[in-house]
Amino acid sequence: MRKVTETIAESFYKGFKKTVSNTHTDGVNVWLHGNKIAWRNQDNSLSVTLAGWGTPTTRERINGILDTFGIHYRVGQHKHEQIIKTYDNYSFESLPYGDDTVITFFSDDVHLNGYKFSE
Secondary structure (H helix, E strand, O other): OOHHHHHHHHHHHHOOOEEEOOEEEOOOEEEEOOEEEEEEOOOOOEEEEOOOOOOHHHHHHHHHHHHHOOOOEEEEEEOOEEEEEEEEOOEEEEEEOOOOOEEEEOOOOEEEOOEEEOO
16 A cells, blocks of 8 residues: 555544645545545445546555455456455455446445445
8 A cells, every 4th residue: 555545544544634645635535636535424434436537546545445444345447447346265256337436335235326235
């Protein structure tokens, strides 16, 4: 994990404001180049999106946030398609999603644009 991602993810997790390079958080939201890529919801869930930018940097920031929150999902790319990967003991399942899809993580399940699937 890049140092900028680690610093922003930790600040976001703790609810602190922080700006590092092209990424900043107010403790509730995270922005990359002015695009909101992660936020906490009032029900204590966490939502993330590529915000239309399926870049390695956006995926790396989101994955760093997921790591920091202890969420066992990863955003990736396979054959030029953005995917979300779940893992359990090194086995992966993939579910494709678009650049503007919002993924919401609850304590016991995940919603992907309204579709619910559990870990």
